[in-house]
Amino acid sequence: MEPWPNLDVLEQYIAPARVDRVDGVLRSRLGSVTAVFEDIFDPHNVAACVRTCEAYGLQDLHWIFNKHSMRTSSSVAKSADQWVDMHRYSSTTDAVRELKSQGFAILVSDLQATDTLETLPLPAKTAIVVGNAHDGISDEMRQLADARYILPMWGFVQSYNLSVALALTLQGVVPRRRNELAQRGLSGDLPMDRMWQIRRKWLEFGMTHPELIRRQHGDMEPTL
Ligand SMILES: C[S@@+](CC[C@H](N)C(=O)[O-])C[C@H]1O[C@@H](n2cnc3c(N)ncnc32)[C@H](O)[C@@H]1O
Incomplete structure (x- = not known):
């Protein structure tokens, strides 16, 4: 496993088990699979999607707001949003x-x-796109897609809840990608410089004034 470029000065103030947990999750993060949400505005759906993506190890989530703005339910998200990077767009x-x-x-x-x-x-x-609960995927997104797929259904209902559709898709995609990585001896695929930046941020969570500690130790590198 490739070593970190440096020792982070915060590590001496954090329980080793927590640092190990951060490192384990980070090394398993996927940058090659991402999720895209087109006009999803229901806070419970937003939160369920974020939580699901975080659990599957996705780092980047893309939110398109053609008509709506973002709201999330903290009771459903369970703080998952702090561990992922959100990217917002005003058009498809x-x-x-x-x-x-x-x-x-x-x-x-x-x-x-x-x-x-x-x-x-x-x-x-691979960027996986899910559409909103009422209108589904926009015609524009259909035209821009490289591929479109349907998740089979055998019941009376006409669709899955969007967070369930996302989870079913991730279960179809993520283990395939993880198998490919495992054959190369890898558990995740974020580049080292990105992992290092994320690690700095994640180690700061839960600390009172991490920036002061960094300054005291002469660590002037900005945490993104
Ligand atoms: C509740 S569904 C939207 C239903 C909407 N009335 C429609 O006609 O598309 C929300 C999103 O979940 C995804 N979805 C739900 N069920 C799906 C299925 N069986 N196959 C593929 N995608 C599905 C799609 O991205 C869809 O836009």
Whole structure:
């Protein structure tokens, strides 16, 4: 396992078990799988999605607000939002342009699709899109998608709750990606410089004045 570039000065003030926990989660984080939410505004759905993504080890979540703004339910999120990085866009076009420029293929969960997830290839970088509870996926997103899939249903209802659709998708995608990584001896795939920056931030959580301690130790590197 690649060593950290330095010792973080905060480590001496934190229980070793907590530092190990931070390191374990960080080394398992995925940067190559991300989730995109198109106009999802119900705070309980937002919170359930964030919590699910965090549990699956995704680091970046992308929120498109064509019509709505973000609200979350802290009782459902269980603080999951502090461990992930949120990226916000004011249009579907902006979000897709940015994600494609980062090399992501856009994989859209869509009730109008005919392919199923298992039949689709898993690109090296995959952005999974879910739509809002009332309108579903926008036509614009459908046109911009690299692939669309439907999650099979056998009952009377016409769709899954969006956070459930997300969880079913992640269960279809994340173990596949983790298997590929395991074959290369890896548990996650964030680049080292990114992990180091996130580690600085995560170690600060729960400390009263981490910036003062950093300054006392001459650590002037900004924590992003
Ligand atoms: C409650 S559903 C939206 C229902 C909406 N009335 C529609 O027609 O799309 C919310 C989102 O969850 C995802 N979803 C739910 N069930 C799905 C399924 N069976 N297959 C694919 N995506 C699904 C889609 O992204 C959908 O936009």
